[in-house]
Amino acid sequence: MDDLLTPEELGIRAAVRRWAADRVLPGVAEWYERGELPVVRELARELGSLGALGMTLEGYGCAGAGAVQYGLTCLELEAADSGIRSLVSVQGSLAMYAIHRHGSSEQRERWLPVMAAGEAIGCFGLTEPDHGSDPGSMRTRARREGSDWVLTGRKTWITNAPIADVAVVWARTEEGIRGFVVPTDTPGLSAPEIRHKWSLRASVTGELVLDGVRLPADAVLPGARGLGAPLGCLGHARYGIVWGAPGAARSCLETALEYSRTREQFGRPIGGFQLTQAKLADMAVELHKALLLALHLGRRMEAGSLTPEQISFGKLNNVREALEICRTSRTVLGANGISLEYPVMRHATNLESVLTYEGTSEMHQLVVGKALTGLDAFRG
Template sequence: MTVTDPLELLDIAGLLSDEERQIQETVARFVADRVRPHVADWFEAGTFPRELALELGKLGVLGMHLDGYGCAGTSAVAYGLACLELEAGDSGLRSFVSVQGSLAMFSIWKYGSEQQKLEWLPRMAAGEAIGCFGLTEPDFGSDPANMRTRAVRDGDDWILTGTKMWITNGSIADIATVWAQTEDGVRGFLVPKGTPGFTTRTIKQKLSLRASITGELILDEVRLPDSARLPGARSLGAPLSCLNEARFGIIFGATGAGRDCLRTALDYANTRVQFDRPIAAFQLTQEKLANMAVDLNTAALLAVHLGRLKDAGTLKPHQVSVGKLNNVRKALAIARECRTILGASGVTLEYSPLRHANNLESVLTYEGTSEIHTLVIGQALTGHPAYR
């Protein structure tokens, strides 16, 4: 037997329901038709076509795991499988969907007022409005508790001052969820594009996530009414809970990137002839392929297991850290190893592994660095927080 998909090795599809497989296949077709023919050009140009937002909205993946307000209300596993297929196309595509649905939309869905939900969620689910999530700052990434962005009461209003950095969708967003320190702790605010004092800047010269827009948010005494505050967000736990939502998608997404790399390397190894044989027939190449397939399939098993826990309502933050740390690390190693099978051809955008490897360098760092997730797991094992 010869498998046509690396994940057939352990029959991962056999763990899924018919509905989950149908959702995965639908997203895979979209990626094949709309993304793969163009993504190398987007990556080279450093752009993300804004019209994709409307297409992704029509596909139904924006906030698909949320209930109501135009959202599909799918299972966590179904959402994860969509992320797998999106990141098989490119991490930038999955990042857009993840930030839109699991950060910007989730923050409104979980902590917003009914008025805020009705105003923004249907448009965001349709891709008519783009959101971003402003937590990270130039000097505070892993330590958001010490953020410098401040929100001060001024009568019935709030005055926000500060800077947010490395914000996906930042300079194209219609609405930003911005987190700030107040006298009563961290609070979240919705800042619409065009608000006086609110400006954005696109970050250029990136070597990673080039098919994704990354920006800086600058808040210079931005005045907002109290109705812009997310009333349900009353501590740093609110933005951290949003991050856990997005990290869950990464667990599946990284697996998709790894699968795309391994598929590419398998196809190449079976057609590239050296010494009168395809290089897939040599032991050293088969060892690489076998080791990568084992790592990829165990990552997929972990993703599905954590998805089932999330659907059951029992998934814990340290378990998300296990999934994010393991699956991104494994996917990055697979991408690098696949590039070696491709030889010199692997350094061009004709083939995906090095593009995925570049992207995964960012995925390894954002939404919790590998070091931070290691310490989260260490605390779960020992009971001792080692962050300081």
Template sequence: MTQEGPPVTTPFNPSDPLDIDTLLSDEELAVRDTVRGFCADRITPHIADWFERGELPAARELAREMGKLGLLGMHLEGYGCAGTSAVAYGLACLELEACDSGIRSLVSVQGSLAMFAIRRFGSEEHKSRWLPRMAAGEAIGCFGLTEPDAGSDPGSMRTTARRDGGDWVLNGRKMWITNGSIADVAVVWARTEQGVQGFVVPTETPGFAAPLMHRKLSLRASVTSELILDDVRLPASAALPEGTGLRAPLSCLNEARYGIVWGATGAARSALETALDYAKSREQFGRPIAAFQLTQAKLADMALEVHKALLVALHLGRLKDEHRLRPDQVSFGKLNNVREALDVCRTARTILGANGISLEYPVIRHMANLESVLTYEGTSEMHTLVLGQALTGTPAFRG
């Protein structure tokens, strides 16, 4: 028989109904609050306009400011990187994507793809040349893996690298490359006679071009590019010494997917907060729509999914900090959190009614962005099959 303790007197916090903040350290809370303040001051006042215009005009300036805050490659060690915990990095991604998915993508591609690839697979020359500048936001990186005919099946890439004397010569195209047109360095994956190989490609190299991709209706406040490699000649030292085989780029994608687990939750939180505020102020039939049962049911369901997603992200972050996080667990988080975030945004849109499609509110912007997040770094179908294989022991990727 247990003895009851004193009654709980702490008031219910709609912003943190499960008291998840109590599970975070002071340092983690400080990182979260710093990034939240930066976004509120520097990005939120402009993001709807950037999205409507379909551009990120301050990308390089923002990168330098983020570098000063230690946000670029923040979970990496050495070479000017902050070396924070995985949870602290996740919280930063959450706050960045609560502002906009495109802003989080800039940081994710810089740190979890380009910088991680160089840090994990590069030579000492690569690391010392690029990582300090990239951590400071003085150099921008991109990651060239996806191709017009090789998305979910990167092993079928057509970009090639052939030896010519002591050099490598690269030819091919990459598509949907974040940061490509503003990048100073590209990590490019190509097929060689020995298999897939990664290369560090300075973007001023002759034969390299990165034209912007236009007519997007998602991730509009983000630089999205095509990479064109036309007889790009590189010295032998451009090859990533440890970046051989398909497992190398896939491990980079796993780093980026981890950030998405948190980031998508931030977009969902923003939509929930917007819907809740709107429901309490919008009156119909003589009272706020928050007083109607159907609206309360929507808000309750949204709160359940947002904070369950946050618990999933936090648990995966703790596993990552303990070096126990498995790729299929990242798939679990990416599949669940993005899918539920998209549903939360759609539900929030119904609460806002016609105002839900206006850029005066962030909901439709988050909705449109999450349609891309659902697809990139592994489609929902692919992550479903990853989990299916983990559950059954049987792969189903090829029919």
């Protein structure tokens, strides 16, 4: 694939890979085992210095990078850990993207420069306890009270929520679904952390509990009306996953390859056995198909011709195949595959979450199915 990339794209990929090797890989196994990311704010500021936050956005201190440059960044971050890529995706492709695309000039000026620098962390409040795949049925409400808005409801599985400085919260109003920019120190808002996760453990996840949160009139995102607004943000984040998931798969395949050359059984390296080579060959084929698909979608995004159905196509294929590569790599490592000495099981458990968030595989199958047939199977 390198022959298809520009010198600038190769340079960004190399820079992010070096940063991840220096700043994430030495500590990520311990963070994962402890179920916390103690250096999250430090990492956020460093990612800001790299230009990785709100990377494709223009102005306000954002890098204004191309879609493929952003994709390669996601690839390298997820090769280190899905939780780090999630931090970047939620910050840039969800919270910052929503403010940049739908916000007022005042909202952009207040939040985007500090978020691009990693000095302020954002989160995106859409998913609710009873409404994941069907966000249009959300129960969180925003009602007018004089010139103010009052928000009541609950969001869950929100990456960055417990540490966020600002939340983009989606709520039902008399005018339909609207988005709100909510500083997290607003009275009535709490963000308890979700513990006891067995996936994305090196990532901070929580709830947003809104108990009569009073906001001024200018807290609403003026350009966001209807469910299409948050779904458009999700499409941007899903694109990053199309690139990120193969990064996790690449890490696992590289580990399996190295292990197969050095692990001996029956008097020779296991990489010399036909069954092991068949596994390695199949994994390599699926990984490189996924990378080429990601690159193709990236070029389409840069040309302004990428459709939501094509993003669903990419997320469905690449996450599903990446997870299978991780599982197969684990079999090459045998019992050692479950040890945190190696990254394989960590990547595999992380991808179980990636398989679900930003649209489950089943939802993306239905998106592609509707595109193929013209028939909507989402509702019976």
